[in-house]
Structures are given as structure tokens and as C-alpha cells.
Amino acid sequence: MNILEDLEFRGLLYQTTNREGLQKKLDSEPVVLYAGFDPTADSLHIGSLLPILILKRFQLAGHIPLALVGGGTGLIGDPSGKAAERTLNTTDTVSAWSQRLKDQLSRFLDFSDRLPNPAELVNNYDWLGSLNVIEFLRDIGKNFTVNYMLAKDSVDSRITKGISFTEFSYMILQAYDFLQLNQTKNCSLQVGGSDQWGNITAGLELIGKTTDNRAYGITMPLVMKSDGQKFGKTEGGAIWLDPAKTSPYQFYQFWVNTDDQDVIRFIKYFTFLSKEEIGRLEQEVKLQPEKREAQRVLASEVTKLVHGDEALRSAMNITQALFSGNIQELTQAEIEEAFKDVPSTTLENDELSVIDLLVAAGAASSKTQARKDIESGAVTINGNRLNDLENRAADLGRIGGAYLIIRRGKKNYYLIQFNN
CATH class of the missing domain: 3.40.50.620 (HUPs)
Known part of the structure; x- marks a missing residue:
């Protein structure tokens, strides 16, 4: 051709x-x-x-x-x-x-x-x-x-x-x-x-x-999304090629979240995959859209092209850890990248109870709400279900010696960093 x-x-x-x-x-x-x-x-x-x-x-x-x-x-x-x-x-x-x-x-x-x-x-x-x-x-x-x-x-x-x-x-x-x-x-x-x-x-x-x-x-053509939204814009702003402005993980997530209606068009635009491979992925989107194989291929190809193999591996590692809940497998650098845009709090005192910890992090509006969330099993810290109201922050173990990651529900994350 x-x-x-x-x-x-x-x-x-x-x-x-x-x-x-x-x-x-x-x-x-x-x-x-x-x-x-x-x-x-x-x-x-x-x-x-x-x-x-x-x-x-x-x-x-x-x-x-x-x-x-x-x-x-x-x-x-x-x-x-x-x-x-x-x-x-x-x-x-x-x-x-x-x-x-x-x-x-x-x-x-x-x-x-x-x-x-x-x-x-x-x-x-x-x-x-x-x-x-x-x-x-x-x-x-x-x-x-x-x-x-x-x-x-x-x-x-x-x-x-x-x-x-x-x-x-x-x-x-x-x-x-x-x-x-x-x-x-x-x-x-x-x-x-x-x-x-x-x-x-x-x-x-x-x-x-x-x-x-x-x-x-x-x-x-100027690139537009099928829903009429401008391509390359998110709630957080533009998607930059500089990893200091848009991290490789954020970059990967932008592509992996591509709509089914756009993914093959974007694969044609932004990858060097062959006509045969693109045809195969197009069939996958039609027959098994829930697997999102085309989105993962698009995200991998473009992230590798822009940021290289190592950054792609890190972005995929973060994605897998967040999906599986095995956050403790992440390195300190990956934690900082993955949770760059979530609400974060810096604390000196690790003697806080877990109830006070949730309130301090903004994960609960009150001690009563924190207690209810813990008792209902809605809270994990560093990927582990929190069920003991008597725990203190010092008992929970930190990732990279510095971080606690609170998850409330399925998608609400909060990052706590201890200075000591």
C-alpha cells in the first residue's frame, strides 16, 4: 500500500x-x-x-x-x-x-x-x-x-x-x-x-x-469524538505529551477509556498497526465489546509510542493494581503517579484512630459516617478491608513507608502521606 x-x-x-x-x-x-x-x-x-x-x-x-x-x-x-x-x-x-x-x-x-x-x-x-x-x-x-x-x-x-x-x-x-x-x-x-x-x-x-x-x-480531519466533544480534552484539561504535565498513567487511562464508537477510528489515526490487525480488532469490538481489547491495544500502542516501554509497563501495572485492589504491589513512584489528582492529606500524627483518619482525609463527613462506612465494609485501606474500629493509623502499614490509600466505595480514593 x-x-x-x-x-x-x-x-x-x-x-x-x-x-x-x-x-x-x-x-x-x-x-x-x-x-x-x-x-x-x-x-x-x-x-x-x-x-x-x-x-x-x-x-x-x-x-x-x-x-x-x-x-x-x-x-x-x-x-x-x-x-x-x-x-x-x-x-x-x-x-x-x-x-x-x-x-x-x-x-x-x-x-x-x-x-x-x-x-x-x-x-x-x-x-x-x-x-x-x-x-x-x-x-x-x-x-x-x-x-x-x-x-x-x-x-x-x-x-x-x-x-x-x-x-x-x-x-x-x-x-x-x-x-x-x-x-x-x-x-x-x-x-x-x-x-x-x-x-x-x-x-x-x-x-x-x-x-x-x-x-x-x-x-x-480535525479529530472529534463521536459524541461531539472535543478530542484531547478531559475534566482535568488538555492531554499533554510532556509526562510532567500528563503522567503516563493518566495518558494511558485517556486512551483506554475511548468509546466503542471511536476506538477503531483512533487506532487507524494514532497507531501503525496493519490493516489486517485493525480489521481483527474491529470484529472484536462488534462481537465482544465488553472485553475492550481494542481500547487496551490503542492505549498500549500510543503510550509506548509517546512515553516508551518502561512508562507503559508502569501505567499497566498501576491500572492492574487498582482494578484488582492489590495496591500494596505499587512502588512509591507509582503511588505518586496513580493518585496525583485524588484528594490528598499530609499528617504528622499516626496515632489517629481509623475513624479520625477517615474524617481527616475527607473520606467521611463525620465520625458517625466513618463508623457506618467501616461497619458496612465500604472502606479499604491499602487494598485491605477495614473492619476494626479500634485500629490506629500506625497499625495499618504504609506503602513505600509513607502512604495510606483509602478507598470508599468503588471509585472514591483518598491519599494520606505521613511526614514522619
Whole structure:
């Protein structure tokens, strides 16, 4: 299966310019392509994972990916898909975030010189930062009419609410990126989300007007859940690629909780499983959805891809321990990761009775409620059923020498850490 057929099978081809011409070029030579990632935070999130993996798929097919970090355009702000003006960040902030993004992108693409088609990282601040405004307006700006720019969705959708000249100019800056890479890196293909179509075609327009080169564009669909909710968002916020912002366990849990209606589509988007294996998993979802095999495969594949084998093993170990109730099998590091977002309390006194302990942790609203919950068997501590009202915290044994984990009911967890 060639690269365009593979993308089509996976549902990743949303729009393509001159597909026949692009197919001929892909068949005849290694093609240089790029996708851009603006540093709007100190980490990429899983919304950026799709274009990253598109670059990886092209590299595996023998083509040459450029991962562009928008150190220049990140200072301006892309109006695409935004209802209001972005907050502008300082040059130092964007520069620091650009370096973080470079480090993250390096985890997915192979930059080894030993390859015939090594990937390359580029930063558009290298050419935009020294751009002369007069030359830019005369040589680049004259190629775009205001009418042409107003017709683009990214601008048109903001006209009624207002758009600054700063964000209005973003389209031309991204078009200039494509021209710059076309002339200096022989880049002939830009890929991005469907919200980037206007910016991509603006680049094609500029290349067509200023050179004799042929260039192409591909967009992929914006990822949405079947229930209409935005992909990559949870009650706790965005799902980040940085393990310090979203732990590997949280990351794994996000994927393993995928709805049956979404799981095969997400497997096609975010994994490199074969067509045959995806077909088998699709049958499993239809015939035995309660086993959730497809969700576990999706979670394992993506967590391993983003965080590596060791982090995947830890995430699966935490998941299994919480499911079975064998919490005492977890390491101190795994405890800290698994219960990062549950209510936590730090205590000095381990002479508290278990009733006072439940109240102090917030697991019971009163001593009377704590007593009732213990007597009904609704409380476990460190995975053990609590049934002795006379126990003290010191009698219960700590995980990692520091922690007690209270579970009330099936899903309500509370973490206690002792300083002594």
C-alpha cells in the first residue's frame, strides 16, 4: 500500500491539492514535506500528535520530513479555529517553548544521518526574525489581495468579532515559510489539520507566483469524538505529551477509556498497526465489546509510542493494581503517579484512630459516617478491608513507608502521606 492509499485507509486524507500530480511525484522520488508546530505552550498536546505521526508515516515510506517549530509565527498567533485574539507571549517565553517542542519532536522522528532520508528540525524564527518589513511588504505582501485573504475561513470567521492586523498577517507569514522551505530545502508538500487549508493554499499561491516549482498540500480531519466533544480534552484539561504535565498513567487511562464508537477510528489515526490487525480488532469490538481489547491495544500502542516501554509497563501495572485492589504491589513512584489528582492529606500524627483518619482525609463527613462506612465494609485501606474500629493509623502499614490509600466505595480514593 503506498502512502496516500494508507492515509486514505486510515481516514487521514481530508483535502488534497492535485492528488494525481502528488502521487506521481511520490512514486518517482523521495519528497520533502513539512508540518508546522507553533509554541503556544511549553509542551505539545495530543492534538499535535496526528500531524507528527503523518510526518513519521511519510518518513517510513521513504520521504523526508521537516518538523517546523514556529519560533517566529508563535510570536504572532494563528487565528485559525480561534474565536478571539490570542494573548501574545514574550520573545524569551516563545524561545524557551520552541526548544521544548524541538526536544519533544525528536522523540518521534528519526534524525540519524545514517538514514538515506533523515528528518530535520527547522525554526521559522531563523528567517522571519531578520525579515525586513519593507522588503516583506514589497516582495511578498504584493502577491496577496485583501479580497483573497478575507475569503479564507480563518479570517472570515473572525471578521464580525474582530481580527487584528497582527493575526491577519499570519497567513502570509506561513505562506512565506512554505516558499522559504521550497527554495532552501526543496520542500514541495505541506501537511496540516483541515483548519490549515487556507494557510496551506496561500503558500501554494505564493510559490506559484514567485517560482516555477510545483508544490502540494494535504490536510487531515480535525479529530472529534463521536459524541461531539472535543478530542484531547478531559475534566482535568488538555492531554499533554510532556509526562510532567500528563503522567503516563493518566495518558494511558485517556486512551483506554475511548468509546466503542471511536476506538477503531483512533487506532487507524494514532497507531501503525496493519490493516489486517485493525480489521481483527474491529470484529472484536462488534462481537465482544465488553472485553475492550481494542481500547487496551490503542492505549498500549500510543503510550509506548509517546512515553516508551518502561512508562507503559508502569501505567499497566498501576491500572492492574487498582482494578484488582492489590495496591500494596505499587512502588512509591507509582503511588505518586496513580493518585496525583485524588484528594490528598499530609499528617504528622499516626496515632489517629481509623475513624479520625477517615474524617481527616475527607473520606467521611463525620465520625458517625466513618463508623457506618467501616461497619458496612465500604472502606479499604491499602487494598485491605477495614473492619476494626479500634485500629490506629500506625497499625495499618504504609506503602513505600509513607502512604495510606483509602478507598470508599468503588471509585472514591483518598491519599494520606505521613511526614514522619
